[in-house]
Structure formats: C-alpha cells, structure tokens
Amino acid sequence: MSAGSVRAARAAWADPAELTAAALAGDRRAVARLISLVEDSSAALREVSALLAPHTGRARVIGLTGAPGVGKSTSTSGLVGAYRAAGLRVGVLAIDPSSPFTGGALLGDRVRMVEHASDPDVFVRSLATRGNLGGLSWATPQALRVLDAAGFDVVLVETVGVGQAEVDVAALADTTLVLLAPGMGDGIQAAKAGIMEIADILVVNKADRPGADHTYRDVVTAVRMAGRPRESIADTTFAGAGAGADGGATGAGGGLEDWHPDVIRVAAVSGEGLPELVAAIERHQTWLRASGVLRRRRLRRAGEEISQIALAGLRARLGRLDDGQRLAELARQVTDGQLDPYTAADTLLAGVAG
Amino acid sequence: MSAGSVRAARAAWADPAELTAAALAGDRRAVARLISLVEDSSAALREVSALLAPHTGRARVIGLTGAPGVGKSTSTSGLVGAYRAAGLRVGVLAIDPSSPFTGGALLGDRVRMVEHASDPDVFVRSLATRGNLGGLSWATPQALRVLDAAGFDVVLVETVGVGQAEVDVAALADTTLVLLAPGMGDGIQAAKAGIMEIADILVVNKADRPGADHTYRDVVTAVRMAGRPRESIADTTFAGAGAGADGGATGAGGGLEDWHPDVIRVAAVSGEGLPELVAAIERHQTWLRASGVLRRRRLRRAGEEISQIALAGLRARLGRLDDGQRLAELARQVTDGQLDPYTAADTLLAGVAG
Numbered sequence: 001m002s003a004g005s006v007r008a009a010r011a012a013w014a015d016p017a018e019l020t021a022a023a024l025a026g027d028r029r030a031v032a033r034l035i036s037l038v039e040d041s042s043a044a045l046r047e048v049s050a051l052l053a054p055h056t057g058r059a060r061v062i063g064l065t066g067a068p069g070v071g072k073s074t075s076t077s078g079l080v081g082a083y084r085a086a087g088l089r090v091g092v093l094a095i096d097p098s099s100p101f102t103g104g105a106l107l108g109d110r111v112r113m114v115e116h117a118s119d120p121d122v123f124v125r126s127l128a129t130r131g132n133l134g135g136l137s138w139a140t141p142q143a144l145r146v147l148d149a150a151g152f153d154v155v156l157v158e159t160v161g162v163g164q165a166e167v168d169v170a171a172l173a174d175t176t177l178v179l180l181a182p183g184m185g186d187g188i189q190a191a192k193a194g195i196m197e198i199a200d201i202l203v204v205n206k207a208d209r210p211g212a213d214h215t216y217r218d219v220v221t222a223v224r225m226a227g228r229p230r231e232s233i234a235d236t237t238f239a240g241a242g243a244g245a246d247g248g249a250t251g252a253g254g255g256l257e258d259w260h261p262d263v264i265r266v267a268a269v270s271g272e273g274l275p276e277l278v279a280a281i282e283r284h285q286t287w288l289r290a291s292g293v294l295r296r297r298r299l300r301r302a303g304e305e306i307s308q309i310a311l312a313g314l315r316a317r318l319g320r321l322d323d324g325q326r327l328a329e330l331a332r333q334v335t336d337g338q339l340d341p342y343t344a345a346d347t348l349l350a351g352v353a354g
Numbered sequence: 355m356s357a358g359s360v361r362a363a364r365a366a367w368a369d370p371a372e373l374t375a376a377a378l379a380g381d382r383r384a385v386a387r388l389i390s391l392v393e394d395s396s397a398a399l400r401e402v403s404a405l406l407a408p409h410t411g412r413a414r415v416i417g418l419t420g421a422p423g424v425g426k427s428t429s430t431s432g433l434v435g436a437y438r439a440a441g442l443r444v445g446v447l448a449i450d451p452s453s454p455f456t457g458g459a460l461l462g463d464r465v466r467m468v469e470h471a472s473d474p475d476v477f478v479r480s481l482a483t484r485g486n487l488g489g490l491s492w493a494t495p496q497a498l499r500v501l502d503a504a505g506f507d508v509v510l511v512e513t514v515g516v517g518q519a520e521v522d523v524a525a526l527a528d529t530t531l532v533l534l535a536p537g538m539g540d541g542i543q544a545a546k547a548g549i550m551e552i553a554d555i556l557v558v559n560k561a562d563r564p565g566a567d568h569t570y571r572d573v574v575t576a577v578r579m580a581g582r583p584r585e586s587i588a589d590t591t592f593a594g595a596g597a598g599a600d601g602g603a604t605g606a607g608g609g610l611e612d613w614h615p616d617v618i619r620v621a622a623v624s625g626e627g628l629p630e631l632v633a634a635i636e637r638h639q640t641w642l643r644a645s646g647v648l649r650r651r652r653l654r655r656a657g658e659e660i661s662q663i664a665l666a667g668l669r670a671r672l673g674r675l676d677d678g679q680r681l682a683e684l685a686r687q688v689t690d691g692q693l694d695p696y697t698a699a700d701t702l703l704a705g706v707a708g
Contacts, residue, residue: 045696049697050694056691057690057691300685302698307699309696310703314671314703315665318664327657328657334656334659335652340407344663345667349667
C-alpha cells in the first residue's frame with residue numbers, strides 16, 4: 001500500500017464502519033483505535049459493537065491475576081510465547097485498577113513484553129480503570145469484544161489482585177489463573193480465604209526460588225481443603241447489576257465431573273513449567289466445553305455486560321436530568337438537615353419517570 | 355432499667371421510629387442495629403434517615419487511609435484515646451474493601467481497639483464493602499449519618515489505601531489523613547504520584563524506626579513539589595455519579611489562604627507525636643470553617659450521597675424490570691453474536707421509560 005493510500009484508508013477511519021472493517025481484517029492500528037473508542041466511551045461504540053457482534057465468541061479468554069510481585073507480566077509474556085509457538089494470534093489486555101497509591105505503576109513493568117513488540121500477531125494494550133463505574137466491568141469486556149472479533153485466538157486478561165479487579169477478571173475469563181509466589185506468606189493465607197473461589201488453575205511461580213516447594217504444598221493442601229469446585233459458588237462471585245444474568249438458558253447443563261483447580265509449578269523467567277501450564281489450560285478448556293460450563297460462563301458474561309451498559313445509560317440519564325442547580329439545592333437541604341438523602345433522591349428521580 | 359423493661363424496649367425496636375429514638379438518645383445497641391440496617395440496605399432506612407436528618411451535621415469526620423502495614427489501626431486507636439481524653443465521644447468506621455485476596459484480613463487487626471472496648475463513649479464498627487456498587491460510596495455515608503445523629507463528636511473513618519476506597523474516604527471526610535511509614539519505598543513513590551490529591555495531613559508513622567527521617571524528608575519534599583492545594587483539584591477527585599454536586603451554593607466561598615498539607619511525625623504505638631497530630635487536625639478544622647471549604651465539602655458529600663441513592667434506585671428498577679428470562683434471552687443473543695450488548699441494553703431499558 002502506498003503512503004497515499006494508507007493516508008486515504010486512515011481518513012476513512014473517521015467512519016466507524018470503515019474503521020471496524022479494517023479491524024476485522026486484522027489491521028492492528030484499527031484495533032488500537034477501536035479500543036481507544038472503548039476507553040473514551042465514544043458514542044461511535046454502538047455502531048461499532050453492532051458490526052463486531054457477528055464475529056465474536058471465538059477467542060479463548062484467559063484471566064491472570066495475583067498479588068503485586070508474583071510475576072504476572074513475566075508469566076503473561078511466557079504464555080504469549082507458548083501460544084505464538086503454536087501458531088495462534090494472541091491479544092493481551094493488562095488492566096490497571098488505578099489508585100492514588102499505585103498510579104499506573106502496578107502494571108508499569110511492561111518491558112518484558114518488548115520481546116513480542118515486533119510480532120504482528122501479538123497485540124498488547126494496557127487499560128486503566130477509573131472512577132465510580134468500578135473495576136473492569138465497563139471497558140474490559142468491550143475491549144475483549146474488539147480483540148475477539150479481530151481474530152485473536154487467545155486473549156490474556158491480566159490484572160493485579162487488588163480490590164474488586166480480580167473478581168471481575170474471573171467473571172470475564174473462560175479460564176482464570178491465579179498466580180502465587182514463594183516468600184509471600186500473606187498470599188498463601190489469602191489463598192485459603194478466597195482465591196479458591198476464582199481460580200481454575202493455581203500457578204506457583206518462581207518455582208526455582210527457595211521455599212517454592214513449601215508454597216506448592218501449602219497451595220495443594222488449600223485446594224484439597226477448599227473442596228468445593230468453582231462452579232458451585234459461581235453465583236456468589238458473579239453478582240449481577242441487580243439484574244441476575246443467570247436465567248434458565250444454561251445450555252448443556254453440566255453433567256461431567258466438577259473441576260478442581262490444578263496447581264502448576266512454573267518459573268516464568270526461564271520458561272520452566274510453561275508447557276505444563278499450557279496443557280492445564282487446554283484440559284480446562286476441554287472440560288469447559290464438554291461440561292457446558294463454557295456456555296454458562298459466557299451467557300453470564302454477556303448478561304453482566306448488558307447490565308453494565310444499561311446501568312451506565314441510567315447513570316447518564318440521571319446526569320442529564322440535573323440542570324446543575326437542582327442537585328445542588330437538594331444537597332443544601334440535606335447538609336442543613338432539612339431533608340434526608342432518600343427523599344432527596346426520590347425528588348431527583350421523579351423526572352426519570354418509570 | 356429492669357430486664358423486663360429492657361426486653362420491652364428491644365421489642366419496640368421492631369418499629370424504626372422507636373429504634374431511631376433510642377439511637378438518638380445514645381443507646382449503643384440501637385446505633386449498632388441502625389448500622390446493620392444500612393449494611394442490609396433495609397427498606398426501613400428511608401424512615402430512619404428522615405428521622406435522623408435534623409440531628410446530623412455536627413460530627414467532625416476524619417478520614418484515615420494508607421497502604422497495608424503503615425499502622426492505621428494503631429493510629430486510629432491513638433486518636434481515639436486522645437479525643438476521649440478531651441472528653442469527646444468517638445465513633446470509628448473501619449472500612450474493609452473486601453477482596454478474594456485480602457478477605458477481611460486487611461483490617462482484621464482490631465485487637466488494638468480492645469483498650470476502648472469497654473468505653474461507652476467509643477463505638478467501633480467494621481463495614482465490609484462488596485459488589486458492584488463500588489467502594490464505600492453506598493453504606494459508609496449512611497453509617498456516618500447514624501453516628502453523627504447519635505451524638506458522636508468525632509467520627510474516624512479508616513480504610514486501607516487500595517483501589518477506589520481511599521478516594522472515597524477523602525470524599526467523605528472533612529479532614530483526610532494519609533499514613534506512610536519508613537521502609538515502604540513504594541509508598542513514597544506513590545506519594546509523589548497521587549496521595550497529595552487526597553491528603554489534608556500526611557502522617558509519617560513509626561517515626562522511631564530507622565529510616566523515618568528519610569521518609570519524612572521525602573514526604574516534605576513531595577508536598578513542596580506538589581504545590582497545588584487539595585481544593586484546587588477537588589473536582590477531579592470527587593467525580594460525581596454523572597451528576598456533579600458542585601452547584602453554585604458554595605456558601606462562604608473561600609477567601610483565606612489555601613491549605614497545604616501538614617506533615618506530622620508519629621509513633622502511634624508509644625503515643626509520640628499524637629498531640630501534634632491532634633493539633634494539626636484542629637488547625638485544619640479551623641481553616642475548613644473559616645475558609646468556607648467545610649461547607650463546600652459537605653455540600654459535595656451530600657450531593658454524592660443523593661446521587662448514589664438515586665443510582666441504586668435506578669439499579670433496583672432495572673432489576674425489577676427483568677423477569678428473570680428477559681436478560682437471559684438477551685444474553686443468549688449476545689453470546690451467539692446475534693445482537694450487540696448496546697442494543698440489548700436498550701431493549702432492557704425500554705421498560706424503564708424516561
């Protein structure tokens with residue numbers, strides 16, 4: 001393509017349909033542009049999303065989470081390498097739950113991904129999540145949808161295990177990997193408390209370090225003690241936006257044995273254990289399909305996505321409703337003790353009808 | 355009061371009006387019961403909130419946040435002791451942003467508060483925040499309202515500095531303390547990045563430890579470099595629920611000099627520096643009142659509170675709208691690529707009117 005025709009193509013991207021067509025054809029810049037639209041909550045997303053829809057549902061979505069310092073970036077990079085070696089196209093979404101304390105630093109160490117930077121079949125993008133919409137719920141599924149439609153066979157969603165983010169990543173992923181590392185005692189304690197609820201596979205990284213065997217045994221014990229498989233508690237983990245996505249349309253409806261989390265030892269820096277991890281992911285994916293759980297998870301993900309978009313719509317409606325003075329006057333009355341916040345909210349909502 | 359009349363009073367608490375009257379009269383069990391209603395999002399809250407409203411607005415609200423391990427519990431306990439020595443009644447809300455990784459462990463170390471457990475003028479309560487409503491935004495202001503109306507002169511709101519929580523606590527508090535400790539290099543880096551936006555007072559705890567001087571100097575330098583006072587950036591910190599609470603009703607409208615964060619050295623375990631911290635808080639409170647910023651913050655807090663309740667109402671409406679099958683069918687269509695999530699959300703919302 002000549003420089004002139006490249007420019008012509010780029011200019012055409014002002015049109016969402018052209019932009020989407022380019023992304024579907026695998027143009028990485030078009031993919032990047034679409035994800036920027038997602039981050040900006042662009043009005044063009046409606047049209048884009050409709051155009052993408054028929055092309056979605058093919059990517060395997062692998063979530064990867066863990067406390068800071070367990071080696072998420074290195075493990076992600078290792079998995080990218082393994083999938084590339086198998087000829088698959090790989091997308092990576094690195095989610096950074098921003099905070100005044102952490103800024104963008106938690107996932108700032110993208111340097112290890114440099115080895116894949118020149119590979120046209122690897123697409124890496126960091127998404128910062130901010131504000132009241134909470135965690136990953138808004139932008140990440142939309143970005144995932146873009147990568148899925150653009151033909152990435154595997155999408156790795158990586159997030160730090162802090163706050164709500166790792167619950168969200170589990171809600172989004174087909175297979176969720178939780179990373180642990182030796183010498184992080186808190187992590188092991190936490191494993192007993194709650195990690196079992198989101199982990200499909202537990203990865204003990206830095207397996208070449210002192211204490212790794214001890215960590216491994218601790219985790220194996222914790223898995224045995226937890227006993228109950230993830231699916232049995234999924235409904236508590238994936239609380240919907242007030243509108244539960246767990247309808248009756250559950251598809252195949254289980255039948256196979258329950259899944260008990262695998263525990264895999266890896267040294268992501270050297271690559272040791274990565275083939276075993278990839279194999280464990282494959283086993284899980286096979287089980288997901290055979291048991292009907294994959295469909296159930298995806299239905300739930302779609303329901304959650306719809307609910308989030310609907311809620312954002314309601315929120316916007318609430319914003320438009322306020323002329324800038326009405327809420328201020330209600331706030332004054334509440335501050336002065338003349339009105340309680342519930343009555344004030346009712347007054348504010350009176351205009352939203354229903 | 356005889357055992358019989360106590361039982362009679364408790365039975366009467368089934369009536370929200372009786373319960374509220376008991377809380378307003380300072381009955382700690384009634385206060386605890388009201389906060390449980392808040393945690394459960396009880397329908398009785400509307401009536402309770404209306405009864406509480408005329409009695410609110412008196413408590414000084416002090417937020418306290420910082421990374422895990424900086425000594426928040428100890429500092430809170432120290433402040434409680436200092437205020438009790440001054441004859442004030444003190445409420446403590448310990449907010450635990452729950453997470454599969456942390457469980458309730460982050461603020462689990464309440465043991466240090468034991469020294470105040472038998473003091474009838476100290477009320478301590480942990481609030482776990484869960485789910486999509488995000489951070490503290492929902493329950494905490496309501497619980498604060500209960501303690502305020504029940505006559506606690508000072509309410510300390512303590513939360514771990516992770517994710518959205520510490521931004522929320524700053525939005526809620528009149529005075530926000532950010533705790534740091536020596537030997538937590540990340541904390542200092544982060545200080546430069548974002549802590550300045552929420553801190554009214556920076557507390558270097560564990561001032562008796564090695565490296566405390568270095569940390570102190572780092573923080574002082576960071577404060578100087580940050581330059582801009584908190585109020586000038588408040589609008590970016592306190593993003594409303596789509597409906598900005600910053601109307602025109604700003605009251606006194608500033609006028610005094612800007613506030614630049616104090617940096618105070620404390621060793622909370624031994625009590626060293628606590629009088630200086632209390633004095634710094636008093637200076638800030640005096641400035642808040644004189645500058646008109648206190649009123650501005652409280653108007654903003656009320657606006658945020660109203661918006662959150664209104665939003666929860668919309669969310670509930672969305673939930674009721676779904677008959678359990680409609681969202682499931684939309685989720686099926688989205689999963690199968692027949693529909694995009696935006697169109698699905700529109701369909702879901704069509705019934706909410708507006």
